[in-house]
Amino acid sequence: MVSESELIGRLREFLRSSDLNTTTTTTVRRQLESDFGIDLSDRKAFIREQVDLFLQTEHQQEEEEEEGEDAFKSEQSQGSNSKVEEDVDDEEEEKPNHSRNGKKKNKERSNKLGDEVVKKRSGGFCKLCSLSPQLQELMGAPEMARTEVVKQLWAYIREKDLQDPENRRNIICDEPLRAIFCVNSINMFQMNKALSKHIWPLDSDDVVQVKAESKEKKKKQEREEDSDEPKRKEKRQKGGKSGFLAPLKLSDALANFLGTGESELTRAEVIKKMWDYIKGNNLQDPSDKRKILCDEKLKELFDVDTFNGFTVTKLLAPHFIKTS
DNA sequence: GTCCGGCATAGCGAGTCAGT
DNA sequence: ACTGACTCGCTATGCCGGAC
Numbered sequence: 219m220v221s222e223s224e225l226i227g228r229l230r231e232f233l234r235s236s237d238l239n240t241t242t243t244t245t246v247r248r249q250l251e252s253d254f255g256i257d258l259s260d261r262k263a264f265i266r267e268q269v270d271l272f273l274q275t276e277h278q279q280e281e282e283e284e285e286g287e288d289a290f291k292s293e294q295s296q297g298s299n300s301k302v303e304e305d306v307d308d309e310e311e312e313k314p315n316h317s318r319n320g321k322k323k324n325k326e327r328s329n330k331l332g333d334e335v336v337k338k339r340s341g342g343f344c345k346l347c348s349l350s351p352q353l354q355e356l357m358g359a360p361e362m363a364r365t366e367v368v369k370q371l372w373a374y375i376r377e378k379d380l381q382d383p384e385n386r387r388n389i390i391c392d393e394p395l396r397a398i399f400c401v402n403s404i405n406m407f408q409m410n411k412a413l414s415k416h417i418w419p420l421d422s423d424d425v426v427q428v429k430a431e432s433k434e435k436k437k438k439q440e441r442e443e444d445s446d447e448p449k450r451k452e453k454r455q456k457g458g459k460s461g462f463l464a465p466l467k468l469s470d471a472l473a474n475f476l477g478t479g480e481s482e483l484t485r486a487e488v489i490k491k492m493w494d495y496i497k498g499n500n501l502q503d504p505s506d507k508r509k510i511l512c513d514e515k516l517k518e519l520f521d522v523d524t525f526n527g528f529t530v531t532k533l534l535a536p537h538f539i540k541t542s
Numbered sequence: 543g544t545c546c547g548g549c550a551t552a553g554c555g556a557g558t559c560a561g562t
Numbered sequence: 563a564c565t566g567a568c569t570c571g572c573t574a575t576g577c578c579g580g581a582c
Contacts, residue, residue, distance in 0.1 A: 365571040407552035
């Protein structure tokens with residue numbers, strides 16, 4: 219049995235030697251599992267907590283170091299605008315604020331686990347992608363992140379003044395844009411959709427091959443689905459469901475809470491109704507949308523004042539009675 | 543009445559969460 | 563493997579409510 223202190227020690231060692239731009243809690247857990255040869259899937263919360271703690275202490279250390287440096291710099295640059303102030307300004311005015319809220323919103327959101335902050339910068343939208351020849355011509359680069367493409371595209375639109383004066387959400391396409399979107403004008407909201415045809419994954423040297431492979435894979439999947447379909451149909455007809463699709467008897471308290479008169483619902487349906495209720499009553503903490511602030515009805519049902527949105531299934535568990 | 547800030551809107555893909 | 567909701571970045575605009 220591995221002790222917690224051993225786990226913490228190895229975890230910290232691993233984090234210090236890792237690229238935090240790509241490391242996630244799952245990466246950490248897998249590494250520890252491999253190091254100690256044990257299954258840590260039941261220790262996810264613990265690992266997450268320790269990663270948090272590690273990042274917190276690292277951050278504090280950095281701040282202390284910076285404070286030391288700042289004091290040194292301000293001593294050196296007396297009488298003029300110090301570098302320290304410039305740095306702060308730079309951070310606050312990262313760019314002209316065309317969008318009034320987006321940046322702030324994202325800044326607030328990013329104050330979460332360090333692993334989440336960093337991992338998303340390298341994956342998802344920020345993943346480097348290959349561009350179509352038409353898009354390459356406009357962007358002047360063969361590869362770019364989707365977000366960067368959007369940014370540059372808007373810079374181009376503003377530079378050429380291509381927004382429809384009557385409805386500035388519409389973009390009037392010039393020749394290069396027409397070559398990409400194949401229309402004379404396009405709604406800004408449709409632009410991303412149209413763009414996706416010109417942004418390809420970079421996983422392989424040969425994008426065409428990737429596309430062909432994924433097509434083949436999809437076909438295979440469809441074939442498999444087709445062959446399974448009769449079995450699934452039969453299963454559905456028999457009413458055989460499992461997991462989230464299993465119809466569950468609701469506790470009286472939950473049935474009363476939902477107030478629909480139904481005594482049996484699937485887990486997914488209950489969760490959906492629960493979120494509808496939370497949103498309908500504005501019960502999400504504005505500063506952390508995952509945190510739910512219970513009103514009287516919710517307090518009565520769950521017997522807590524607040525809970526994390528992710529734990530809703532856990533809180534609901536005692537209110538489900540399995541039917542045979 | 544005007545100004546300002548906050549939020550929603552659309553779309554994309556990958557990943558996370560807890561529990562079954 | 564699956565559930566539903568959510569986050570991440572990026573953009574401009576419309577609407578709403580609060581402050582002055």
